[in-house]
Amino acid sequence: MVSDQGPVVESALLRSELIRLRKEKGMTQEQVAAALEWSPSKLIRVEGGKNAITRTDLQALLMVYGVTSESRQERLQALARGARATAWWDAYKGQVSDVFLSFIGYASGASYIRHFHNTIVPGLLQTREYAEYFVTGRASEMVRARAVRLRLQRQEEMAKRENPPRQYYILDEAVIRRHVGVKTDPGIMPRQLTSIADQAEQRDELTVRVIPFSAGAHLGVYGPFTLLEFDGGLGDVLYMEGMMGPSALMTGDDERIADFRDDFETLLEEALPQEESIALMRQVAEELMN
Known part of the structure; x- marks a missing residue:
């Protein structure tokens, strides 16, 4: 089967x-x-x-x-x-980049997702209001609504899987300290942090850890990336988000995949344990509400 x-x-x-x-x-x-x-x-x-x-x-x-x-x-x-078969993300063809759609396709079938981000909350963990904030700007209302719908649909489709993937996130402390929405709704970021903390406590397949500022500079300063693993013998996939340039998707024997697997393990050594990370997120949420 x-x-x-x-x-x-x-x-x-x-x-x-x-x-x-x-x-x-x-x-x-x-x-x-x-x-x-x-x-x-x-x-x-x-x-x-x-x-x-x-x-x-x-x-x-x-x-x-x-x-x-x-x-x-x-x-x-x-x-x-x-x-x-027709994929749910096919509805977004021509609206977002082919590279990102390919990444969504691979991630939708992954058995293990490892992700590091140094600036914002990863899409699969974002609340609706956090996602809506990040798609504001010069884009039309229709484009903004479509971007939010895509982020939330990824979460919904992932939750439907009979065997959801293990998800392991490492976040720089800057991600949880940045008061997203402070000028419009100061509660956006506290609610986002509470959502992550609640999910990390309730979902066995989810781990979220934070690299504190006290760790100093680390390999993650070069930007966010995602590693995907699969059941069935398929090789790992690496997705590098385009912060300073175009996004890139690597498959097969690309040597960068092994390099980033090592980088992820190195970043883990800098991160707080999950319990301490959750406590820090709840602490920051309280601070941002005051």
Whole structure:
């Protein structure tokens, strides 16, 4: 049975499995294409995720690779069906960047999300009023409303998953000290901090830790990033938010993924334990209300 990982992850899992099967068979793309009387470009597009694969074509590939187990065939066919499904985030195509939509697709199927931010509350933890504050500005009312809807829908869709991902957040103390909304509604930030603290106490899969100012400079000063892990053998994904430049999404064997895994562990060494972090957030919330 296929999990609720979404079309982006299920497509990636299927492609990874097909490439592995071909290599185990010792065949090149050209040899497989010749055996099936396909053009090499057709298989290249399938393995590269450019083309969805039909049930018939997948069955033909599996025969070439010697996959005869009915259960294994059905598992891969289920992945193919999932990969062809319409994703909820498709409604935002053309409205936000393709890189961010790809990230949403991967994050929606992740089993473990690790995120560091040094300036604002991560989107999956934002309250509606906090999100609304951060999309104010020169954009039209329609664009602002769409941006808020996207952030909140990500939270709603994540909560629907049968097996929600573990989420591990590290925040710089600057994130919780900045009094967002102080000029319009001083209660926005205290309520946001209380929301994070309550969720961290109530949800077993959620951990939030704060790096105090007393830790001094740390690796996180270079900007926010997210690491995603997956069940099923898919490699990690790294997303770097564009604070000083364009955002970037790294997959596969990109060496930066390993570097940022190490960075996250180093940042953990600087962070307060969760209980102390929650206590600090509640303390700051009280201070901001006075």
